């Protein structure tokens with residue numbers, strides 16, 4: 001069968017159901033949202049919340065190095081990293097294997113949260129969860145999309161990016177409109193109008209650092225397969241441009257993203273690094289993040305974050321057992337790898 005002809009949300013052909021006798025399906029929350037919108041911030045807020053659940057976490061970073069895994073406050077044995085690709089397509093098999101690994105363990109988790117990569121199209125992920133062989137193993141509870149209120153219209157003339165951002169929103173059953181501390185009321189109104197113009201009746205919660213109440217995030221049973229299928233089947237209502245078949249439209253969306261990574265055991269000069277990232281990162285870099293070793297405070301791990309022109313260089317505390325080193329990833333379009341490497345090299349200490 002030509003798989004490109006298969007409707008994207010049609011459950012796969014029935015195979016033997018996978019389940020653990022006597023165990024109810026485990027609820028799964030999917031976190032989506034464009035690069036740098038605040039998904040990891042939300043994940044940490046949930047993990048640190050007072051819910052008493054044993055939460056399994058799947059973290060998908062599009063780049064070659066999984067930086068998020070180091071920034072998430074989860075229990076190591078319950079965390080699986082899905083790196084170097086996107087779980088909605090290239091590494092969907094890894095997602096399936098990891099889900100089964102988490103859910104078929106003797107000491108199973110009570111809840112699963114999947115943080116999708118910032119370039120994921122949710123439809124491919126939803127299809128995985130709707131596979132009939134999993135209907136007794138897991139239940140998709142909700143899809144929460146985090147939107148960066150400040151950056152939502154950045155690269156607004158790029159139709160593919162706009163379409164991807166709108167697809168992420170249209171598959172969600174709740175939107176966290178995050179970073180409202182960075183924008184004014186008029187800008188917020190424009191966003192509400194823009195989302196409302198494309199999608200009716202979507203719940204939008206404004207937040208700073210994703211400070212939404214836990215009660216509306218976990219075990220809420222909001223996922224509606226009928227609505228998700230409609231989000232796929234009526235693309236022209238939900239998006240500026242119709243989404244083509246999965247293989248074509250989606251593949252195109254990903255081909256515009258390039259990743260770059262950098263590793264060194266030499267230390268950076270903190271001020272030079274901060275200044276360079278703030279002022280000199282090319283506009284084609286949508287997102288840059290890393291764990292860095294700085295000569296000024298050699299005993300501390302630092303987190304480097306850049307979303308557009310916004311940057312943060314914050315201490316994560318001592319290195320502990322880890323040998324200090326720096327690992328940085330960037331995602332963008334038309335990345336000049338040699339030039340970017342030279343920019344970071346120029347910030348190395350002495």
Ligand SMILES: Nc1nc2c(ncn2[C@@H]2O[C@H](COP(=O)(O)OP(=O)(O)OP(=O)(O)O)[C@@H](O)[C@H]2O)c(=O)[nH]1
Nearest residue numbers: 035036037038039040041118178179208209305312
């Ligand atoms: N000012 C401000 N910054 C925020 C807020 N929420 C998150 N941030 C910052 O935004 C940056 C990106 O946040 P993350 O939570 O890593 O975003 P993400 O969506 O997980 O990023 P990717 O996984 O790379 O797509 C970090 O520097 C955060 O500290 C907010 O509400 N206000």
